[in-house]
Amino acid sequence: MIFPRHFFTEKLLEWNREVNTRNMPWKGEKDPYRIWLSEIILQQTRVEQGWPYYERFIQHYPTVEKLAAAPEEEVFRLWQGLGYYARCKNMLAAAREITNTYLGKFPDQYEQIKSLKGIGPYTAAAIASFAFNLPYAVLDGNVFRVLSRYFGIETPIDSTAGKKQFDTLAQELLPEDASAAYNQSIMDFGAVVCKPQQPLCDDCPLRKKCVALQHQLVPLLPIKTKKLQIKKRYFNYLLVNYKEQIFIRKRTDSDIWQNLHEFLLIETTAPSDITELQTSEAFRNYFGNAKPEIERVSAPFKQQLTHQTIHSQFISIHVKKPPVLPGFMLVPRNSLNNYAFPKTITTFLESNHLQLF
DNA sequence: AAGACGGGGCC
DNA sequence: GGCCCAGTCTT
Structure with missing residues (x-):
């Protein structure tokens, strides 16, 4: 028919x-x-x-x-x-x-x-x-x-x-x-x-x-009804270096960027300066009573996602003795390109490629 | 049924 | 800043 x-x-x-x-x-x-x-x-x-x-x-x-x-x-x-x-x-x-x-x-x-x-x-x-x-x-x-x-x-x-x-x-x-x-x-x-x-x-x-x-x-037309709320988040990344190596982990929480990698993260609800971070509970959880020396703090990076605005800063630290960080791996800095990272981190890494943290 | 999930291009 | 893109999965 x-x-x-x-x-x-x-x-x-x-x-x-x-x-x-x-x-x-x-x-x-x-x-x-x-x-x-x-x-x-x-x-x-x-x-x-x-x-x-x-x-x-x-x-x-x-x-x-x-x-x-x-x-x-x-x-x-x-x-x-x-x-x-x-x-x-x-x-x-x-x-x-x-x-x-x-x-x-x-x-x-x-x-x-x-x-x-x-x-x-x-x-x-x-x-x-x-x-x-x-x-x-x-x-x-x-x-x-x-x-x-x-x-x-x-x-x-x-x-x-x-x-x-x-x-x-x-x-x-x-x-x-x-x-x-x-x-x-x-x-x-x-x-x-x-x-x-x-x-x-x-x-x-x-x-x-x-x-x-x-x-x-x-x-x-077409008509859509739902409007999305955009949340602001502040990511403070600690680049913890030990000799020529650096700590990273794979993101596994039910959150953005699952299965991508990142550095030590302290998330805050507002922009934080380094002093605040150093005295935060999250910082103590990472380092205990050790007081690692802050080497440099990057300029702020911003990334717009569909429903979140991520503000990031990258803080470089060199330690004389590697801290025990469950869930993290210590990998050679020159092997970072073997791992997948979110855009905001690759942007940072590329902006910084000549003078690696 | 409603949220969550990236990054980029266009206005 | 807002909308949209050869949508799907989780809650």
Whole structure:
């Protein structure tokens, strides 16, 4: 049975055939491993930002087995700077699952794909459609925006009702015999024409039937309700050096930067000067009654995260005798590039590369 | 259902 | 400073 395609769907496919010139290394890719890798990297990440990471990962790990066999620290080093580090951890777990449970053959059913770590409804639909031509409509930021504008839907996209409504609509619009092309079309269209800011409505092939355009709602759609609170945090990092070595640890708390490394941290709720820090309980917990000599204090560094502003300062200390610091490792300073660090620390290290603390 | 989770680009 | 990006997981 042939179902008639919606006008919207027809126009989108036509735009894709005749106008769309967007090009990306993973576009048209049929290898599910490469599709999966690109999708994980691109979650909440702009194409331009993820692109070089994708190239690097493919070079280092051309197959899922290679990725599964890689040392975790090496993979995190490659991921360093990309953010949302749980993606990296989950990606490695999924690679090992595919290698072990599926013997290296990427699962080709939606439910199996979605059950892999780090793969939710969007990524499962993307892989299922791009790699296996399965009829699953993708629902990402682009699709929310294009659908809410064209159909004039004012249901908040961050509500449960909204997600369900958009999901149903997206699935209805999907041409089952061209799911890969359609999914690619709507995402490219959202990125190139129906952009968040300054969309190209004058040249839009859907302009005649776009509800938002006719009602001047384009800049107002899609609607989101949740607004985020930005917290301020103050990180005071102690760079404790012993001879040519320095103490670091891996962050493991349920907090930002899990699985990345850092130095001794004293977090405070306000900017702290060195005297305050030296007399703090946290400082005593690190050093007991020893009074290590402060060598230098860096300028303040600031990093803006989505929902936190991190102010950091780096304080260098040389000790004659290494303190006992549970959970920390003493590593050669010239081996720091074997470990993954958060952006604010790599920025500090690079700013300081000529005169290492 | 609501938060948490990075980093960067654009206005 | 605010918004958004080929979203997912935890609580």
